[in-house]
Amino acid sequence: MKKIKVLEIIQTIGIGGAETVMLNTACFLDKSRFDVHALVVGGGALLEKLPQCGVAVDKFTFSKRYNLDLIKFIRHLIRKHDIDIVHTHLSRMNTYGFVATRFTRATNVMTVHGLTEFSGFLGRMYYSTFGRVSGKIVTVSDILANQFKAATGIKSDKIAVIPNGIDPERFGQEFNREDTLKRFGIPLDAKVVLAVGNIREIKGYELLIDSLAGIADKEPRLAVVICGGDYAGYKNILDELIDKHRLSDRIYFTDFVPDIEVLYAAADLYALTSISEGFSLTTVEAMASSKAVISTDCVGPRDIIDNGRDGIIIPERDPELFGKAMLELIRDDKRRSELGRAARQKVEGRYSIQKSVNAFEQLFVSLVN
Numbered sequence: 001m002k003k004i005k006v007l008e009i010i011q012t013i014g015i016g017g018a019e020t021v022m023l024n025t026a027c028f029l030d031k032s033r034f035d036v037h038a039l040v041v042g043g044g045a046l047l048e049k050l051p052q053c054g055v056a057v058d059k060f061t062f063s064k065r066y067n068l069d070l071i072k073f074i075r076h077l078i079r080k081h082d083i084d085i086v087h088t089h090l091s092r093m094n095t096y097g098f099v100a101t102r103f104t105r106a107t108n109v110m111t112v113h114g115l116t117e118f119s120g121f122l123g124r125m126y127y128s129t130f131g132r133v134s135g136k137i138v139t140v141s142d143i144l145a146n147q148f149k150a151a152t153g154i155k156s157d158k159i160a161v162i163p164n165g166i167d168p169e170r171f172g173q174e175f176n177r178e179d180t181l182k183r184f185g186i187p188l189d190a191k192v193v194l195a196v197g198n199i200r201e202i203k204g205y206e207l208l209i210d211s212l213a214g215i216a217d218k219e220p221r222l223a224v225v226i227c228g229g230d231y232a233g234y235k236n237i238l239d240e241l242i243d244k245h246r247l248s249d250r251i252y253f254t255d256f257v258p259d260i261e262v263l264y265a266a267a268d269l270y271a272l273t274s275i276s277e278g279f280s281l282t283t284v285e286a287m288a289s290s291k292a293v294i295s296t297d298c299v300g301p302r303d304i305i306d307n308g309r310d311g312i313i314i315p316e317r318d319p320e321l322f323g324k325a326m327l328e329l330i331r332d333d334k335r336r337s338e339l340g341r342a343a344r345q346k347v348e349g350r351y352s353i354q355k356s357v358n359a360f361e362q363l364f365v366s367l368v369n
Contacts (some may be wrong), residue, residue: 003035004368005082007106008055009097010089011041014229015256016198017281018089018113019046021140021164025087027053028357034362034364037081039349041093045256074100085109085364091117091126096131107135107367111162114278115144115299116202120149127131128152129355135367139163140279140332141303162187163303164281165356168348171261171288180266186252191330192222194267194284194291196260197274198228199235199253199319204273204296204317206241211273213245219327224271227263242268264289269329269336273322274298286349287311287343292336294325304351312340 008026012019024048026036031054038050038057050057056151060073074096077083087109094110094117101108110131112118118127131137131154138160145161148154181188193212197203203227212224226238235253242251257263264270270286270293277283277300284304286293288355293311295301305311312329314322331334 001033003033003061004084005035005037005080006085006087006364007037007039007074007077007083008087009039009041009093010046011093012046012284013042013044013239014198014231015045017279018111019044020281021111021113022046022089024165024167024353025051025054025357025360026050026055028353030361034083034361037077037083039074039077045258050093066197071100072098076102078104078106081124084368087111087360087364089113091123091219095126095130098134105350109136109138109363109367110134110142111138112144112148112278113140113145115276116219117278118148124151127154131158134158136160136363138363140164141300143299143303144278147299160359162356162359162363163351164279164284165282166281166288166347167353168288168344168351171260171264171285172290173265175262177263177266180262184224184225184252184263186223186266188222189221191221192267193218193222193267193269193326193330194227194263194286195271195273196220196225196227196263196285197272198256199226199230199233199238200232203228203236203326204275204298207273207296207317207319207322208271209238209241209245209247209251210248210319211326212247214323215327216245216247216250218331222326222330223250225251225252225263225267226255227257227260229256260285261289264291267291269294271322271326272296272298272301274300275317277301280304280320283311284347287340288347288351290340290344292339293343294322294329294330296322306342306346310339310346312339 272295280300
């Protein structure tokens with residue numbers, strides 16, 4: 001049987017949720033049935049990670065904001081590799097991928113990772129116009145799919161819901177907690193609240209900082225660790241807020257950590273304070289690490305967490321409510337353990353990377369056939 005040839009495309013300079021999904025899809029597709037190539041627009045760690053799992057990768061650098069050369073380059077790759085499926089991620093590459101595949105043998109598949117991709121006028125106009133004649137649009141949660149349909153008018157038969165997946169074995173390991181805390185300069189007796197995600201406004205870290213400020217004197221050992229790259233300089237704003245609350249000795253920043261599983265293992269609690277999340281891969285990673293998760297009610301986690309059973313969702317963006325919930329969980333070892341066990345069970349049954357990749361395999365086969 002002839003292999004189906006897939007071209008995965010993303011624009012990036014670092015590693016975030018969309019990049020992780022693209023990497024996992026490219027690496028875990030059945031190589032006996034699929035021949036996978038990748039195009040990274042920009043740069044970053046994907047250029048190293050993709051070849052490590054046997055995926056050939058090309059790079060394209062923008063010389064200006066809109067570049068017709070990228071369309072030409074994608075078409076060149078389609079011809080060169082006899083591509084069947086062009087799978088793009090995030091709105092900008094979804095646009096280029098759609099245009100580039102017109103009048104070629106390839107079918108385009110675009111993955112929408114979050115609400116912000118179609119919340120503005122241009123995004124809604126693009127998807128409502130071109131989504132109707134695309135091969136398929138993938139959303140990463142049912143809630144996101146419903147919002148997408150309401151905003152764009154695209155019918156259900158054009159949309160496939162494929163939740164992101166992770167490798168449960170990677171996040172189910174035990175590590176020496178003391179070594180991890182020493183590595184990142186965190187006090188050995190700290191009660192660690194972990195947050196993972198690049199430092200951007202949409203991640204809502206101000207809420208986490210304000211929440212800690214309200215309970216810091218009630219739990220002196222409480223420490224917050226924020227793990228993510230500062231690619232837009234937004235950390236300066238957070239630093240000002242931290243100084244205002246006099247929390248510089250209670251909040252620790254790390255850059256991107258390749259072996260992030262060691263930080264999950266060392267944490268006592270995981271906090272997600274995002275304003276909007278299409279899915280939240282980090283929430284699933286924390287749950288796979290058997291950690292209790294407390295999250296804002298920001299679409300993606302609402303689709304993942306069964307509130308009160310395998311995590312806690314705070315309905316309002318209120319530092320007092322969020323801080324109170326953090327304090328209660330930090331002080332209740334039994335409750336955290338119960339939530340963590342239930343969270344791990346859910347991930348094993350619903351959010352494995354193999355389940356996600358199998359869904360993409362079935363989608364790609366159906367489109368080629």
